[in-house]
Amino acid sequence: MPDILRMFSYPFMARAFAAGVAVALASSLLGVSLVLKRYSMIGDGLSHVSFGCLAIAAALNWSPLAVSLPVVTASAFLLLRLNESKRVYGDAAIALISTASLAVGVIVVSLTTGMNVDVYNYMFGSILSITQTDMILSIVIAVIVCGVFALLFHRIFAVTFDEPFSKATGLNTDVYNTLFALLTAVTIVVGMRLVGALLISGIIIFPPLAAMRVAKTFRKATVLSAIISVICFFAGLTMSFALNLPAGASVVALNAAVFIIMFAAGLISSAVMKRKV
DSSP states (O other): OHHHHHHTTSHHHHHHHHHHHHHHHHHHHHHHHHHHTTOTTHHHHHHHHHHHHHHHHHHHTOOHHHHHHHHHHHHHHHHHHHHHHTSSOHHHHHHHHHHHHHHHHHHHHHHTTOSOHHHHHHHHOOGGGOOHHHHHHHHHHHHHHHHHHHHHHHHHHHHHHOHHHHHHTTOOHHHHHHHHHHHHHHHHHHHHHHHOTTTHHHHHHHHHHHHHHHOOSHHHHHHHHHHHHHHHHHHHHHHHHHHTOOHHHHHHHHHHHHHHHHHHHHHHHHHHHHHHO
8 A cells, every 4th residue: 555655756657647547438438339349459550540640750850640630531531431331351451551651651660760769658658748738638538438439329329239220210320420539539638648559459349348258238348348447547557557567568467368258258257158058
């Protein structure tokens, strides 16, 4: 307990905790629908786009956030449109955009600044890089995501599980898909500062997958995903501070460990149910 109290006595740790909990909460809620719609790797793709934007911003001495936010948002919309057109399906569209963006980023970095500290922090995350602005933006995003799920939960459920039927009943599914693309893009851009471009998809994918192994309804899976994500972030940040480990890697590793535990619990539960039957 003294170590935890000492951890929060440092301003940068307090900012990292507030921003990280907010990003973990937002990404886990969005991740449930993304995983169920088989669009879970969008986090990986958009983080690569953001890395390309970072490289260009560093080369031109511009603000990384000002460059990344509009470009990543536009890329999310483009991925959505490509998938809807049926010409290029979700996984292929993500691979096309992410690899091209990563290649551009690597070329720009090699020709200009090289692998400096700022680029390294965006790739692997750094709690030292979290600013007051990042913290406030993270909290605002989490509040918006929670508000969207609280107010529109039944419609999100309908769009997630049966989009064609939802559209046939008069629900404007394009609005909800666009809203999800926007919120996912913003969450990824902000979360990269903490977790890194190479690991951001982990906090989007692992909590929902872990929750779905034991939860039987969409509501329970959503709530459990949020709980798992927040607990794993707090435990990962504490472990990082106590053992001098990278924060982003610690958080994702704990999420992966919880998924393995939940997966095993799901298998055991299924086996017990079959025996009873």
